Structures are given as structure tokens and as C-alpha cells.
Amino acid sequence: MRIATWNVNSVKQRLPRLLPWLDERRPDVVCLQETKLADGAFAELLADELAERDYAVAVHGEAAWNGVAILSRVGLEDVVPGLPGGPGFPHPEARAVSATCGGIRVVSVYVPNGRTPGSEHYEYKLAWLASLRDMIAAGPEATAVCGDMNIAPADEDLFDPDAYVGQTHVTAPERAALAELQSLGLRDVMRDRWPDERVFTYWDYRAGMFHQDLGMRIDLILASETVAGRVQASWVDRHARKGSGPSDHAPVIVDLDEAPDGDIGPVVPPPSRPVVKRGAKKLPQSP
DNA sequence: ATGCCTGAAGGGTTCAGA
DSSP states (O other): OEEEEEOOOOOOHHHHHHHHHHHHHEEEEEEEEEEOHHHHHHHHHEEEHHEEEEETEEEEESSOOOEEEESSSSOOOEEEETTTOOOSOHHHHHHHEEEEETEEEEEEEEEOOOOOSSSSHHHHHHHHHHHHHHHHTSSSSSSSEEESSSSSSSSSGBBBGGTTTSSSSHHHHHHHHHHHTOOOOOOOHHHHHOOOOOOOSSSSSSGTTTTTTTTBBBBBEOOHHHHHTTEEEEEEEEGGGSSSSSSBOOOOEEESSSSSOOOSSOOOOOOOOOOOOOOOOOOOOOO
């Protein structure tokens, strides 16, 4: 069973990349973020294309901003939009959707950005993460929280830690909130598999950041013990960040043993990129 | 010059993203 998560940065704009990617990677479960479409518009755009590919769909979106979805070919039950009782800004936003797929409680999340440490939006981010933790704590053991956490778990997840001092995504309260979520027994399966690898999932569109591999690892698959124990492969699909019209995020893909159809899928793929010593690369400055 | 891209909304420019 193959699970993937991808912040597509507008599913409408990403359609020419998303559909071929589904056909190439053939994930069983896909968590999408930043769909940026209301549910009706999502269905109008994608319902037929996804049905052709045997995907059932759970969407929770809004026009223009945010929006999450789960696509599944291994069942889609007990769909819950949002974080019940969770905070808003000021109103609840479409940043989470949960469903049970192939026996796993799958949650697609788009954690608030936070904008500036100490701001209202930052407090909202922390409150939102606490609410997510509460929901996961009340759920079943077999769980996978997948999505754009908007937190780099450690300095190793940044191309240049110095460039992020004082910024969101790296502050102690954000990392503590993530650690609290993980303390429920969720493992960062990507980092477990590649403990010393330079591996990023997001690269700014500007200044050729991707081509210099100046990025961050903020898209995670957090799996409970029984799920993490089934991981056969875990990688970042950097190919999806290349070429024309990419999202600024790359998908994270995890393969579990015992796919429902008995097919474990492709053999273990190569690491996301060759081992490169972490350097003190700096963001190129404008003249 | 936080706005070197990109997307979206609503107009001909602003805001958000991380």
C-alpha cells in the first residue's frame, strides 16, 4: 500500500502535473494540500478523472485559499472534515480532513503558516496544532498524519539554519507542538529511513532555489507504531518539482507492506538525492 | 526591495505563501 502527501499549491493549476503523476506513481492513498477550491469546484474539475482511476475522494476546501483532500483506492470511510472544535482565524479554515483508508486513520493536514512569531496567526498555528493533537489522541492506534506541517522538525531540515533564526517554522514552541503530537507515538518515517540525508520537500520558487537544492523539509508523514513498522520505502519525489508548472512542494511517498491487492508496488526507489555534505550555503542576495 | 515566483481575486494591483 502506497501513501503519498503533496501540497499541490492549487489543484486547478497543477492538474497537468497531478494526473500524470497519479498514473506514474499509482499511490493508493493521496493526501493533498492547498487545493484552493471549494468542494463543488473540486468535484467539477476532478470527479471524473479520479473516478476513472478508481479513487474515492474526501474533500474539504474553500475558494482561493487552503483546502485539503484525501484520494483513496483502498476504501474511504468515516470522513471527518476539519478539526472538530478546533480554532479558526477567526472562522474555521479548510485545513484538515480525515478518513479511514485500508484500515488506517489517514489525516491530511495543512498547518497554518504562522506568518510572524508572536503574531495572532502564530498563536492560531499553535492552537491549531494542539487541537490536532487532541483529535489524534482520541483516535485509533493505526494512524497516519500526512501533510504540510509548516514546521521544520530540526535544523537538519533547513538548507541554512542561520537564515531562519527568528522566523516561523523553526521556533521552539512550534517544534514543541510537533514533538507533542509525535509523543502520541507518531514517527517521522521519512527521517527514520534517511537519518543523515539532506532531504527537503519545499523549495521557494524564487532565485533558483530548487536547482541549488536550497529548501526545507516541512511536509511529513507521521505514522503510528503499527503503521511505521510496515514501511518498506520512504522518499521525496523530487521529479515532481522539476520541469514546467511544478508546485513549490514535492510529494512524500511511503510504501507499506501488504497492499490490499497483494502487490507491494515498485521496488524500493533510490534515495531522493545522492548524499551531499550539508554546507553553509547561503541564500543568494539580490544586487 | 521582504517580494528575486506563483496563484487568486477582483479589477488594471494587492495579498499570501515559508
